[in-house]
Structures are given as structure tokens and as C-alpha cells.
Amino acid sequence: MNCNEAQELKHAYLDGELDLVRNVAFADHLKSCAACSRAHQDAQNLRSALRSEKLYFHPPPGLQKNILATLRAETADAPRPALLFPWHWFKLAGITAMVALLAWVVASGLKPSARPDQLTQEITSSHIRSLMANHLTDVASTDQHTVKPWFDGRVDFAPPVMDLADHGFPLIGGRLDYLQNRSVAALVYQRQKHFINLFIWPADAPANTGEQTTTRNGYNLIHWYQSGMTYWAVSDLNRSELQDFTQLIRGQTVPAPKP
Amino acid sequence: MEEKDKQSRFEVTILPHLDAAYNLARWLTRNDHDAQDVVQDAFLRAFKFFGGFRGGNGRSWLLSIVRNTCYNWLEKNRRKELGTVFDEEIHLLEDTAATPEMRLSQNLDRELVRQVVAELPVEFREIIILRELEEMSYKEIAEIADIPIGTVMSRLARARKLLQESLTQRLAGGTK
Structure with a gap:
């Protein structure tokens, strides 16, 4: 490869868009050509400056809330004759957003039995988000002795961590998550192509309970209390395999290890 | 429901x-x-x-x-x-001329970089944001901006050249 060709391919190389053959040829050229190598270094310096956190604008904290309120108003507001008059419709959206917000404020002050339902939704959303945002684990390790200490200082409790690879549920890692206005531990397990999030946080009451199974948006959720902890397992795995998984977790959690 | x-x-x-x-x-x-x-x-x-x-x-x-x-x-x-897009064909030819005398240091002032990006014409600015800040592929950028992949590549080349030029200018002159 000569400098002219390299000049034409330099951006594609930097961006990882070259095919393997030309990628290798370009890398070889860089080794032998000081000028192109300097230019490449410059381009990388520019890139790292561009990718600094300082250049990324984050939305102000209220924006998500506003959007949610608008969408909820949109959903609640079924008949929409104002579609023909968009300017009216925007006003209407503003008013309904306010009404919805008020209703929400009032309703959340009353706090009826909507709580568990809201929690299953929260957990399902956390599960889906963890798969989507490329942020499945904060600590990726199949070693329980790496994952467990990772939570020290990140949560104010010690989640029991075990690898179930021998039973076909290898541990993938752990993640810090946020549910019910508190930090919780999320352990991630895999079953073939399916991921399981196991959320753990201290329970209000130290009682042990049986399993409660729910389905939400096509995901299976299993919930129980054990040894002072709240457990939620969620996955797109079928119910019976997810139950096998929770049985293993429960079986191995109950007896405190004795020397 | x-x-x-x-x-x-x-x-x-x-x-x-x-x-x-x-x-x-x-x-x-x-x-x-x-x-x-x-x-x-x-x-x-x-x-x-x-x-x-x-x-x-x-x-x-x-x-x-x-x-x-x-x-x-x-x-x-x-x-x-809007409507400030250059004749990309012509400028692309210019782009192939190497400019070895311009060097960019490893620790560029982030605020300066922010300024020069903000001054890019919008068609170039959006490509830089999508490529460098969102780390999207050429194909994804082409879909979002509704332009062919070839245009993504030429705009990206042009955008980077503009950035490099204004950065070296500012760094050399100390002022605008």
C-alpha cells in the first residue's frame, strides 16, 4: 500500500470499517511510513478529545419526567378530535399533562395496593434495560469469589453469590442496580442463550416464604424471601427452567456453610 | 389495554x-x-x-x-x-493532500475542542456527534441522516479535516 491509497483509507481504518485484508495492509503501511503514522496518531488524539465525557451533554433531571407525563397523558387521552388542529392539540397535551401529573401526585399520596405490580414492572424494565444498553454486568466474572467481594462497599449488605455452572446455569457476573429507591445487587446467570437477572436486597421482615411466580411482558418472574433477603429472579427463560434455577439458589442458600 | x-x-x-x-x-x-x-x-x-x-x-x-x-x-x-454543505466532490479531492506539518497533541484542551465542534456546519457536526460521541457505524449513520454511506464517509473526512484545521489554527495563533 502506498501513501495515496493509505490517505484514502485512513478514516475507514480509524473507524474500524475496513475489511480484514486492507486492514492488515494499512497497519503494515503505518509501520513503514512515518508521515502516515503521524497523521494517524493525530487523528487518534483528536478522537480521544472528542470522546471525552466533557463533550457529551446529559439531559437535565426533569426532562424524563416531563416526557413520561406527556406520554401518559397521550395514552389516557383516547379521543383526539384536535388532530386536525395541531396548535390546539399541543395546548391540550400541555393541560392533560398537568392533569395527569396532578392525578399522579394525588394517587401516589394515597398509595393503594398498586405497589407489587409496580415493582414487577420495575424489575422487568431493569432486566430488559440490562440486556439492551450493553450493560449487563459491572463486574464480568464467572468466579463467585470475584463477584461477591466486588459488592463490598457498593451495597450495604453481602449478597450470597454462587456459581451454578455445574447445573447448567453459569454465573456471568454482577451489577449494581437500583430498585425501590435503593441500591440492589443483580447477579447475572446464563442458560444457553437466555440471561437471568437475580435481584437481591435485604428484606423488611426476616421471614422465609415460598415462591411467587408472575409473568410480565412475556418475562417470567419468581420472588421469595429467604434468610432476611428479598429475591427476584427474572428471565425470558421458560417457567419450569427458571423454577429449577430458583430451587438451586434456594437450596444452596439455606444452610449456612459449616466447617 | x-x-x-x-x-x-x-x-x-x-x-x-x-x-x-x-x-x-x-x-x-x-x-x-x-x-x-x-x-x-x-x-x-x-x-x-x-x-x-x-x-x-x-x-x-x-x-x-x-x-x-x-x-x-x-x-x-x-x-x-442550513444549506452550507460544500461541494463535497471538490473538497474530497483536496482532502487527499497530506498535511504533515499539522500536529495535534495528546492532551487537547477539551473546551477548545467543544468550541470547534460547535462551529462546524450542522451537516458535518451531526456526523461527528453520531460517529465519535455515539460511536455509531457508517451504516447506522447513513440510516439516521438518510444519506448514502459514501456521503457519510466524505462528510466525516471533511469534518475531521475542518476540525483539525481550526484546532491547529487556534493553537498556533492563540486567538481566533
Whole structure:
């Protein structure tokens, strides 16, 4: 490869868009050509400056809330004759957003039995988000002795961590998550192509309970209390395999290890 | 009931990309207040068209709507900022001329970099944001900006050259 060709391919190389053959040829050229190598270094310096956190604008904290309120108003507001008059419709959206917000404020002050339902939704959303945002684990390790200490200082409790690879549920890692206005531990397990999030946080009451199974948006959720902890397992795995998984977790959690 | 379903699916697949949406809108409108308006409007549109979303990349899908909303806003409020695209063919030829005398240090002043990006013509600015800040592939950028991949490549080359030029100028001159 000569400098002219390299000049034409330099951006594609930097961006990882070259095919393997030309990628290798370009890398070889860089080794032998000081000028192109300097230019490449410059381009990388520019890139790292561009990718600094300082250049990324984050939305102000209220924006998500506003959007949610608008969408909820949109959903609640079924008949929409104002579609023909968009300017009216925007006003209407503003008013309904306010009404919805008020209703929400009032309703959340009353706090009826909507709580568990809201929690299953929260957990399902956390599960889906963890798969989507490329942020499945904060600590990726199949070693329980790496994952467990990772939570020290990140949560104010010690989640029991075990690898179930021998039973076909290898541990993938752990993640810090946020549910019910508190930090919780999320352990991630895999079953073939399916991921399981196991959320753990201290329970209000130290009682042990049986399993409660729910389905939400096509995901299976299993919930129980054990040894002072709240457990939620969620996955797109079928119910019976997810139950096998929770049985293993429960079986191995109950007896405190004795020397 | 169906609406409720749509809403929760929307909140799970599209809403998590609010950061990317706001970042793009903020860079294209260049101020916080208008960026918020544009993002709100874009989310409302996205929600309406959500029935047409066939799964896949939610971030790209949302960003193409945000981009369109931004361009509508620019059309209305910043008319003269549009239509500044150079004759890319001619400038692409110029691009192939190596400029070895310009060097960029490893620790570029981030504030300076922010300024020169903000001064790029919008067609180049958006490509830089999508490529460098959102780390999207040429194909994704082409879909979002609704231009051929070849144009993505030429605009990206041009944008980087412009950035490098104004940076070296500022660094050499110390002033504008």
C-alpha cells in the first residue's frame, strides 16, 4: 500500500470499517511510513478529545419526567378530535399533562395496593434495560469469589453469590442496580442463550416464604424471601427452567456453610 | 389495554435512549432550552409512530426522529445555518493532500475542542456527534441522516479535516 491509497483509507481504518485484508495492509503501511503514522496518531488524539465525557451533554433531571407525563397523558387521552388542529392539540397535551401529573401526585399520596405490580414492572424494565444498553454486568466474572467481594462497599449488605455452572446455569457476573429507591445487587446467570437477572436486597421482615411466580411482558418472574433477603429472579427463560434455577439458589442458600 | 402495552414497551425500548437523543439535539440546536423542546417533541412523534417500529435498534430509530425534528426546528428558526454543505466532490479531492506539518497533541484542551465542534456546519457536526460521541457505524449513520454511506464517509473526512484545521489554527495563533 502506498501513501495515496493509505490517505484514502485512513478514516475507514480509524473507524474500524475496513475489511480484514486492507486492514492488515494499512497497519503494515503505518509501520513503514512515518508521515502516515503521524497523521494517524493525530487523528487518534483528536478522537480521544472528542470522546471525552466533557463533550457529551446529559439531559437535565426533569426532562424524563416531563416526557413520561406527556406520554401518559397521550395514552389516557383516547379521543383526539384536535388532530386536525395541531396548535390546539399541543395546548391540550400541555393541560392533560398537568392533569395527569396532578392525578399522579394525588394517587401516589394515597398509595393503594398498586405497589407489587409496580415493582414487577420495575424489575422487568431493569432486566430488559440490562440486556439492551450493553450493560449487563459491572463486574464480568464467572468466579463467585470475584463477584461477591466486588459488592463490598457498593451495597450495604453481602449478597450470597454462587456459581451454578455445574447445573447448567453459569454465573456471568454482577451489577449494581437500583430498585425501590435503593441500591440492589443483580447477579447475572446464563442458560444457553437466555440471561437471568437475580435481584437481591435485604428484606423488611426476616421471614422465609415460598415462591411467587408472575409473568410480565412475556418475562417470567419468581420472588421469595429467604434468610432476611428479598429475591427476584427474572428471565425470558421458560417457567419450569427458571423454577429449577430458583430451587438451586434456594437450596444452596439455606444452610449456612459449616466447617 | 393495548395502549398501556404500547406505553410500557415504549418505555422499555425507546426511553432508555433519552441521553443520546438529548445529546444530539443539544449539539444540533446549540442550546439547552430548544434542545429540551425538540426532544419532547421528538418523543411524542416517536410514540405516535411506535407502531411502525419493527424492533431492532431502538437508538438509531429514535435518533433519526430526533434528527428530523431538529432539522424542522432549524428550518423554522435557524434558516441560514442550513444549506452550507460544500461541494463535497471538490473538497474530497483536496482532502487527499497530506498535511504533515499539522500536529495535534495528546492532551487537547477539551473546551477548545467543544468550541470547534460547535462551529462546524450542522451537516458535518451531526456526523461527528453520531460517529465519535455515539460511536455509531457508517451504516447506522447513513440510516439516521438518510444519506448514502459514501456521503457519510466524505462528510466525516471533511469534518475531521475542518476540525483539525481550526484546532491547529487556534493553537498556533492563540486567538481566533
